[in-house]
Amino acid sequence: MSRVAVFFAFMIGISIPLRASGVATQQAAMGIALIAVFITVSKTADVRKRVRQALLSRLGIAVLIMLAVWAVTAFFSFDQIASLRISARTGGFMLASVLIWSCLSNDIKIQDFMWKVLIVSSVFISGLAVLSLNDVPYILSIFKGRMLEEELPYMAFKSFSATVMCLIPIIIYAGRRLGNKWSWVSYAFVPMAILIMMQTYNRAALAGVVGMVFVFIMLLAVVRKRAALPILAVGMIVVCSSVAWIFYKEFATSISIDETQMYLPQWLIDPHRQFIWSFVFDRFLDNPWFGVGIDQINKIPGAHVRIESLDGFSAWVPSHPHNWFLEVLAETGVVGLVPLLSVLFLTTMKLILPFMNSPNERDLTLIVFVAGFWSSALFNFSIWASWWLLTFFVLFAMVSASGKESRL
Numbered sequence: 001m002s003r004v005a006v007f008f009a010f011m012i013g014i015s016i017p018l019r020a021s022g023v024a025t026q027q028a029a030m031g032i033a034l035i036a037v038f039i040t041v042s043k044t045a046d047v048r049k050r051v052r053q054a055l056l057s058r059l060g061i062a063v064l065i066m067l068a069v070w071a072v073t074a075f076f077s078f079d080q081i082a083s084l085r086i087s088a089r090t091g092g093f094m095l096a097s098v099l100i101w102s103c104l105s106n107d108i109k110i111q112d113f114m115w116k117v118l119i120v121s122s123v124f125i126s127g128l129a130v131l132s133l134n135d136v137p138y139i140l141s142i143f144k145g146r147m148l149e150e151e152l153p154y155m156a157f158k159s160f161s162a163t164v165m166c167l168i169p170i171i172i173y174a175g176r177r178l179g180n181k182w183s184w185v186s187y188a189f190v191p192m193a194i195l196i197m198m199q200t201y202n203r204a205a206l207a208g209v210v211g212m213v214f215v216f217i218m219l220l221a222v223v224r225k226r227a228a229l230p231i232l233a234v235g236m237i238v239v240c241s242s243v244a245w246i247f248y249k250e251f252a253t254s255i256s257i258d259e260t261q262m263y264l265p266q267w268l269i270d271p272h273r274q275f276i277w278s279f280v281f282d283r284f285l286d287n288p289w290f291g292v293g294i295d296q297i298n299k300i301p302g303a304h305v306r307i308e309s310l311d312g313f314s315a316w317v318p319s320h321p322h323n324w325f326l327e328v329l330a331e332t333g334v335v336g337l338v339p340l341l342s343v344l345f346l347t348t349m350k351l352i353l354p355f356m357n358s359p360n361e362r363d364l365t366l367i368v369f370v371a372g373f374w375s376s377a378l379f380n381f382s383i384w385a386s387w388w389l390l391t392f393f394v395l396f397a398m399v400s401a402s403g404k405e406s407r408l
Helices: 003-015 017-021 023-043 045-055 058-076 080-104 108-133 139-144 158-178 181-199 203-223 225-251 271-286 324-357 361-376 386-400
Strands: none
Touching: 003 017, 003 023, 003 080, 003 108, 003 386, 017 023, 017 108, 017 139, 017 158, 023 045, 023 080, 023 386, 045 058, 045 080, 058 080, 058 324, 080 108, 080 386, 108 139, 108 158, 108 181, 158 181, 158 203, 158 361, 158 386, 181 203, 203 324, 203 361, 271 324, 324 361, 361 386
């Protein structure tokens, strides 16, 4: 292994868990890793060949069309320059993930080193987060680089809880791939991740877990037909337990709002989020074809007006729509949403069809991970948030670079 490759694998391995320290720390690690990636790309013909093949593939062309369509919708934006910038940045993230995938492909030693770094850093940082959430002092100060802990831990680690949700299938896959003690270490990560999600009360992350479990159960039931009923029963228990826990936690503290104003039970989806979704959908109806512009829904007139029926200052869209489907629909219109759905469909089919013909752990991990990410994104975080997109693209690239030798 060259020094450049080792450095790249190390920085990529620690970048996702570093979300606990903040967006800047995570992106700094990724940025440094990309320097090593560019060096590798410039020196290795095979790497450049794989990049070209990926960009010219059916999926690559679909992504290029999607980005081109988004650029067109930007001309109808509330702020054209800002929308073009976000669209270009998203395309840059995708290209970076292709470069990472290309550098990792066909290099088993580098992949194994990267997986070890990811497992160790994820378990270590998640363990510290659990301690901080259980009132051990100074840990949060070290994470944030501050003398005083200005935030409560359950708020400071709320975004990180979404990251650990995404990491669950990836860490399990990495541990099983490495084998021996690494598989047990990876399994130990799961209860820590669940604990972080529960103690930060991140229902969006829990929705991701439910989505992952549901898809995992369904796929396993298909390929293991003899054990289908027990597998489905376990899945139902997990889903029902999650819903019951949310009901128990939320029912006692739910805001009393006229139920006629709500579309869904308040204990399941909070009133403010439902008001946000209603406002965003109405703005889609005002601009159904090209939308209001990427990342502009919270900047248009009326977005920051106070909702009278809610206590405190609760704006219609204080930051973002908390739903990727409605966000893309309202900001790029039908014209911008259709290419995205096409890309997601092609990606899903590219994973599911080979998996059905030859069930293997890599494809299963990717399918479950995709289900978890997009399920969680239905309830929280702007889909344009840089750290959220990078988490998805980088983890997808890391697993995609692995082989399919682990059959189910």
